[in-house]
Structure formats: structure tokens, C-alpha cells
Amino acid sequence: xxxxxxxxxxxxxxxxxxxxxxxxxxxxxxxxxxxxxxxxxxxxxxxxxxxxxxxxxxxxxxxxxxxxxxxxxxxxxxxxxxxxxxxxxxxxxxxxxxxxxxxxxxxxxxxxx
Amino acid sequence: xxxxxxxxxxxxxxxxxxxxxxxxxxxxxxxxxxxxxxxxxxxxxxxxxxxxxxxxxxxxxxxxxxxxxxxxxxxxxxxxxxxxxxxxxxxxxxxxxxxxxxxxxxxxxxxx
Numbered sequence: 001x002x003x004x005x006x007x008x009x010x011x012x013x014x015x016x017x018x019x020x021x022x023x024x025x026x027x028x029x030x031x032x033x034x035x036x037x038x039x040x041x042x043x044x045x046x047x048x049x050x051x052x053x054x055x056x057x058x059x060x061x062x063x064x065x066x067x068x069x070x071x072x073x074x075x076x077x078x079x080x081x082x083x084x085x086x087x088x089x090x091x092x093x094x095x096x097x098x099x100x101x102x103x104x105x106x107x108x109x110x111x112x113x
Numbered sequence: 114x115x116x117x118x119x120x121x122x123x124x125x126x127x128x129x130x131x132x133x134x135x136x137x138x139x140x141x142x143x144x145x146x147x148x149x150x151x152x153x154x155x156x157x158x159x160x161x162x163x164x165x166x167x168x169x170x171x172x173x174x175x176x177x178x179x180x181x182x183x184x185x186x187x188x189x190x191x192x193x194x195x196x197x198x199x200x201x202x203x204x205x206x207x208x209x210x211x212x213x214x215x216x217x218x219x220x221x222x223x224x225x
């Protein structure tokens with residue numbers, strides 16, 4: 001079974017802090033994704049990485065950056081956290097190919113005070 | 114651009130009732146269609162998928178048929194259990210695309 005793990009289930013940070021969210025997958029998937037989930041808005045794509053050191057902006061990249069130094073790890077960075085970044089963050093991975101299934105991690109619920 | 118519309122919840126049902134969650138999409142070409150489920154406190158899990166017109170996806174008693182003529186992928190289950198209480202997301206992905214496009218999610222609550 002594919003396993004996608006995220007470093008924290010819950011995080012509380014202060015406005016202005018730099019925040020790192022880590023995601024690791026164990027299936028040698030090329031593609032990895034970061035989404036945020038907000039009530040009534042469903043899931044929205046923040047960033048996408050199609051391979052090591054490769055990234056593309058999603059629908060809502062403002063205020064975020066990403067890093068993919070190794071194939072199995074994809075990090076989401078909030079350079080200066082703000083209260084409107086309070087959300088559930090979900091990481092996903094898949095093998096290369098748009099029609100392929102994405103496998104999700106358990107999510108990190110971030111609260112920015 | 115692509116979009117997915119699904120019925121708003123919450124949907125409240127009694128155990129053993131029938132469940133239908135409507136999902137329609139707008140997309141060019143022939144996307145793959147998915148239903149994901151999110152149980153309380155957890156991430157999303159793939160429930161079922163269909164990759165071409167008239168395909169039926171099924172899993173855990175749930176079914177959905179890819180209807181290109183009506184651009185729909187409705188989720189059905191004949192007899193729900195309390196353990197089916199969750200949020201259900203319809204989504205599509207283009208063959209040449211980089212992301213899943215999600216509907217807003219439908220919360221389902223099954224009461225004993």
C-alpha cells in the first residue's frame with residue numbers, strides 16, 4: 001500500500017513565524033502535491049512538483065513556497081505565517097500521469113494565532 | 114476551466130437507507146473521474162474511480178457510473194451504515210493535467 005506521511009497532525013504558530021510542513025511518500029512517485037482544505041471551498045492546489053527540484057504553482061500559491069530536494073520528500077513553507085493561512089493542509093503523491101490516482105496523507109491542521 | 118459541482122450537505126440518513134450524492138462536471142476532453150472519502154480526523158482516501166465513458170467504479174458497496182452524455186458521476190449506495198459517515202468529494206483529472214479538480218464536498222451523517 002502507498003503510504004504518505006505528514007510531519008505533524010496539529011500545529012499552532014504565531015503570525016510572522018516561518019512554518020515548515022513536511023510530506024514523505026514511500027512509493028517512488030514522481031508527482032507530489034500540496035492542497036489546502038477549507039470548509040465550503042473543497043481542496044485547492046497550492047503547489048505541484050512533477051519531479052525532484054521541479055515545481056509548478058497551483059491555484060493559490062501566494063504566501064507559500066515549496067522544496068523538493070529528494071524524490072520522496074516535498075516540503076511546504078510559509079515564509080511569514082498569517083492568520084488567513086489557518087487551514088488543513090493535505091499532501092498527495094501519484095505516479096506520473098494526469099489520470100492516475102493521487103494518494104493523500106492524513107493532513108496537518110495549522111492554526112496561526 | 115474544469116469544474117466539479119456536487120450537492121451541498123449535510124445529508125442525514127438512517128442506517129440501511131439509500132444514499133445518492135449527485136456530481137456533475139464541466140471539462141474538455143475525457144477526464145478521469147474520482148470519488149474520495151474523508152472520515153473524521155483523517156485525510157482523503159480514494160473510494161472509486163472511472164477512466165472512460167460508461168465505466169462503473171465500485172468499492173465498499175458504493176458505485177458510480179461515468180456518464181459522458183450527462184457529464185455526471187453520481188455516487189450511490191443501497192444500504193448505508195453508521196461507519197459511512199464522512200465527507201465525500203467528487204473530482205476529475207485530465208490525462209495531460211497536473212491536478213485534481215474537486216467539488217466542494219458533501220458531508221453525510223448516518224444515524225443508527
